[in-house]
Amino acid sequence: MPLKKLIFKPGVNRDQTNYAGEGGWWESNKIRFLSGFPQKLGGWAKASVTSYLGVCRSLFNWIPAAGYNFLALGTSSKIYVESGGTLHDITPLRATYTGASVPQDTDNCFTTALGSTTVTVTINSHGAVDGDYVVFSGATAVGGVPATSLNDVQFLISNVTANTFTITVDTAATSAATGGGTGITAFFYIPSGFSTAASGVGWGAPPWGGFGTTPTTGWGIASATAVSIPIRIVYFASRYNVTADETDLLFNIRNGAIYYWDTDTSFAVAPAVTPTNAIALTGTSIPDQVGQILFDPKSGILMAFGATAYGGGSATYDPLLVRWASQDNYTNWDRATPVTSTAGFLTIQTGSNILRAVANLDETLVFTEQSVTSVQFVGGTDVFSQKLISNEISLIGPNAVISKNNVFYWMGTDKFLSYNGRVEPLPCTLRQHVFENINWAQTEQFFAASNERFYEVWWFYCSATSNTIDKYVIFNYAEDIWYYGDCTDSMSRTAWSDSPLRQYPQAASEDDSYLYSHEYGTDAGELPMTSYITSNNVDLDPDGNKFMLVRRLIPDVSFVGSATGSTPSVDFTLSPRNFPGAAYMTTNAEGQDFSRTVTRSSGTTVSVEQYTEQVFIRARARQIGVSIGSSELGVNWQLGAPRLDMREDGTRG
DSSP, rough: EEEEEOOSSSSSSOOOOOTTTTEEEEESSSEEEEEEEEEOOOOEEEOOOOOOOOOOHHHHEOOOTTTEEEEEEEESSSSEEEEEEEEEEEOEEEEEEEETTTTTTTTTOEEEEETOOOOOOOOOOOOOTTOOOEEEEEEOBTTTGGGTTTTTOEEBBSSSSSSEEEOOOOSSSSEEEEEEESSEEEEEEEEOOOOOOOEEEEEGSSTTTTOSOOOSSSSSTTTTSSSEEEOOOOEEHHHETTTTTTTEEEEEEEOOOOEEEEETTTTOOOTTOOOOOOOOOTTSOSSOOEEEEETTTTTTOEEEEEOOOOTTTOOOOEEEEEEBBBTTBOOOOSSOTTTTOEEEEEEEESSSSSSEEESSSSEEEEESSOOOEEEEEEEETTEEEEEESSSSOOOOSTTTTTEEEEEEEEESSSSSSEEESSEEEEOOOOOOHTSSSSOOGGGGEEEEEEEEEGEEEEEOOOOTTTOOOOOOEEEEETEEEEEEEEEEOOOOOOEEEEEETTSEEEEEEEESOOOEEESSSSTTTOOOOEEEEEEEOESSSTTTSSOOOEEEOOOOOOOOOOOOOOOOOEEEEEEEETTSSSOOOOTTTOOOOOOOOOOSSHHHHHHETTTOOOEEEEEEEEEEEEEEEEETTOOOOOOOEEEEEEOOSSSSO
């Protein structure tokens, strides 16, 4: 009987019907294409031994002069530095109150209740809000709660009023009492932010006390006025400090102050002992509110995109203002002395708010809600210049843009785009599939990532029915193709780092708040990974008139990279039907139902191992779809060119 070689066009196309896309691929999950052929994605494994608090939206890898390989994490609650798999908290402190300071007064501030682990803390005008964190030192036992349960422990703050809040200790009180001594110091961390977008109107919009260094709250706004509160995003940068002979970490929380962490490899960050957390840059010329910081790669100048105007104090925040520090000193933003400072500013001319700035080797693209502008270092008295690239461009979220190999890629509100000297839409075979299934209330969560080893740009996003990231789509810029999948199998990611300083890409998980190394092994952590790809339907003849009878499958699958000692296998599913609108049929010589829920709703499924030469099957229909996939531990596979033994079987039906 004749054999038909099955070689499909690379990439997945959902912008055509299944039948019209004959010769291509229709569905995919946890796969990629390499040299035109589909294979399973690499696995992932935990990269950190400790978890983090909050939802991580930012990762930044750098190596200080001391030679340590650090990864900074910015979450909705904390700032961390990862080293050797351990996360170290370097979150800045907002305030420190000690003893009978006025008006706070921390003396005897703890009140216990019999049998309860909830302790009420009374500190006048403490300034905290629900979700903030505090550490105490110098406390003595109270109500049967030992001093060790109160000191040097990071507590989550809840049930906030103007002068009180509650914490939860690890030992239940044996009596109702008020006390704790007169030597108590309370260290309050900067406020936590939101992990998902929040909204409301006027008086009822959260939070009561605001967030960040400049509170944003519904309080005091007319009750009919809509209030939208964005998620917390942290922007990192690093720069060599000649004076300290070290590479400092700088960061800002969106619309907040600029902070720096003076590299401390001992990580002596217990604030109750010696506060060595990140601290704010201070000075009369430094903007006290910044949308985003970024070091210009050509000049090494620290820039702020969105900033308070010169003058500080009560100066107004301008969301289109771009300011920069002097070239030789990122703490000098004083433009009044041009002989000794190159600090300056410019204002983006189109739009109402800078959403994001992203740099490559030659320029920085600045996105507003409707435009993209190129900002370039030109030196001289101007220092920087700007050029409007397009005033009809959208960016779906501040983290949905990335620069790779001097090309910018981003996700707009209705298409994917790129910039390499000019803005161009990226032809996408999954455009409808992605943009017609989006949660538009959570677009700030969407983010772009790269996997340079495989020439890929990824976008993670929330589908229409999800408030958290549950989908991804991949553009392979080497082969100019697209494929997609979902974030099941514990692959819900919120931030990604593809740094050349580390062996594997690393990502932050929303499932369990750990860091993971990707392209590591074959499995989804300790669980099997379900991966599959399904073809469009194929006919025996060009017009789809003839029936075919399929008798035999001759597989062509590579299992290179599978776990040592495993017996890897994949499942082939043949799904026959007679009409494009008909359901798939199960036709098997033994009359068994071999349904494969991860792909087709029904079909003939056969298992193929490394040395399987051929598999006998029986399926009859006008058209047939082919799926390949695996869901076992230790399996890695790549599809080659399998063949089907098929012949004409009449035209009845």
